[in-house]
Amino acid sequence: MPEYMVIVVRSLMTFFFVLLMARILGKKQIAQLTFFDYITGITIGNMASAMAINASLQPINAVIGVTIFSVLTLLIARGAIGSLTFRKLVEGSPTILIKNGDVLEKNLAKVNITFDDLMMGLREKNAFKLSDVEAAVLETNGKISVMKKTEYNPLTPKDINLPVESEHTPSLIIIDGVLMSKRLNYLGYSEEWLLGEVMKQGAKDFKEIYLAQIDSTGKVYVDLYNDEEKQQQVKQKPLLSAQLRKIQADLEGFAIQTNDQAAKQMYYNQSKEIQDLINHINPYLKE
Template identity: 40%
Template structure:
């Protein structure tokens, strides 16, 4: 076998093996590498490249070495689930850098970080003043997590005592001009509904690059041709307009009737609907 063909075959073999090992160890190793996983990954790459380019080495020996280093993180991860001490040794522990707005200098020295590097990490979290920080910890994967002091945290609906509805994740129902039936059924709709919504927007399915349905059942689309304009969705404004019309009708009924009991009923429900309109208006105007 010519050398170049041998290299091609070896490359394909190790590519398949590395792909299989990566699928086995799972997504965690791809996103958050521990010290042990980093060393294993580095060694696996070295073994693969050495066996591919050095034709004097046996392919099987390289495969055995890669399998060993590929399986060990999986075994270590399993043991880590059972033992806290083992997990701390293999994956490391978080180190507190800031506590009560004060820098822990000894911990910085321990992790070999300078104050400039700490400030840089804080800026990635949109924090420019250490005194604004209640607590900051360097995680085992090298990421800095920051908790701001209460007075420096952004206000939320909970702070105002406002209840907001939960939002469901948007479902992608069209991709590359093709209808995806499973997400469509997840939102409780079918192809006929989708075609009707597309007609309202004035587009055809073939022109749609991406189509998504939000929590309110409203369809939004992105077209292949960015020069084409899409009609604005009308579901939310229509709901808001209908609610306002009902509230106005109740007020008219209250003024028109001479029956005191009916007048009070219309007025009471009109006020209730007015409160509901005030709560949902920010959502329906998005």
């Protein structure tokens, strides 16, 4: 077999083997990686690259090496979860750099951090003045966490006893021009209502939308394929037609939800009247 074909085969084998090891080790955010995780990742990467392109290295030897490192990393991670003492031994513990507004010079020297490094970490947290900082901690991933003094924290609605409506996770309801109908129905909204909302933002059809997201308050964010269309004035006649269809859909929804037969019939009758109105004025709403 030609040498380049050997490299191709070894590279493919290495890729899927490393993918398997990565899945076994699990997910961890980059910002949460400790120095140990960083070094282990580099070592496994070097072993994998050697397995892919070093023809003198037996693949089985590289597989054994990567497997041992991966298994040990996994065992250490599991051990760190189950034992506080073991976690401190492997990952270390956070170091207090500023306490009660005072810089702890001995702790800075202990972790080899200069005053310039400290100030850079504070500025990354929007703390440009030492006088604003109550406490600062060097985390095990090398990041500096900052707690500002109470008087310098942003004012929140809770601080002034202002009641606000709780918000929940927003949901994407249109992705690449495709409407997520089941998701929209689960949230309790109709397609007619959504069409009216997106038309307010310059879209004539769902296919013109790249992404649309709805939050827990019913506010819809729309990103069009052609952003220039969003800047154009929304035409009122098609919007009126969409709003009438929304009202009709809402009435039908009310009829389905109620158990009162009289109310149910009333909603259906009103829905039929709206449909008759739409049929009557629809020719005048076309542009």
